[in-house]
Amino acid sequence: MSITLDKTVREIATETPSSLRIFEELGIDYCCGGRKSLEQACADLHLSLGEVVEKLEAAAAENAGSEGTDWQAATLADLMQHIVRKHHKYVRQELARLETLCEKVQNKHGHAHPELKRIAALFLTLRDEMSTHMIKEEQILFPAVVRLERALELQQSAPRPGFGTLANPVQVMVHEHDDAGSLVSTIRKLSNDYTPPADACPSYHAFYIGLKEFERDLHQHIHLENNILFPRALDLEQQSNN
Secondary structure (H helix, E strand, C coil), X not given: CCCCCCCEHHHHHHHCCCHHHHHHHHCCCCCCCCCCEHHHHHHHCCCCHHHHHHHHHHHHHHCCCCCCCCCCCCCHHHHHHHHHHHHHHHHHHHXXXXXXXXXXXXXXXXXXXXXXXXXXXXXHHHHHHHHHHHHHHHHHHXXXXXXXXXXXXXXXXXXXXXXXXXXXXXXXXXXXXXXHHHHHHHHHHHCCCCCCCCCCCHHHHHHHHHHHHHHHHHHHHHHHHHXXXXXXXXXXXXXXHC
């Protein structure tokens, strides 16, 4: 893997999937904030650029030949199917499970830990926004991309969607990704990086562990869409217009 000082975090994450684990460990935003150069991202977090590069190169060498599916080369239909089957399914399952834990923990510990009320409110906002967001992707944007890709494969004229250019819903989805990222970031700060207090019960621990895992999956989910799916879909649309 070749890393230059001006290469963006997004580019590194897209080219080398093994880098996602390193970015997660170091708290480097590779999805919503992935347009920063690696140098700038390290400077913002007061991380040693040299040490980060060493970690990235070691992860890439360790995973050489076993990076899994190359989503830059796969069809967009396969990529979207993966997103729906893995990430959308996970989000729906975890939102329901975490909502139950959230209510239980707040009822038992809310009097001693008032931050739980704010965390619960933010979580319910995240639940509502993500639920609506995924429906819009599955029923509007993803089918339009499938039709576009199929038309180009068959060398046919691509049907023009009712919303005009793909850039319109893509812009909305990216904005909603930013909102979701902001919500989980605020929850993480309020929960002291998902660290339960000394008097936390097992449900409290399970709630915070679940939130931490949910954030990690959300980062990967948004990365696949913002950094791979959306740019490739817009490129396809540009090809169809030429």
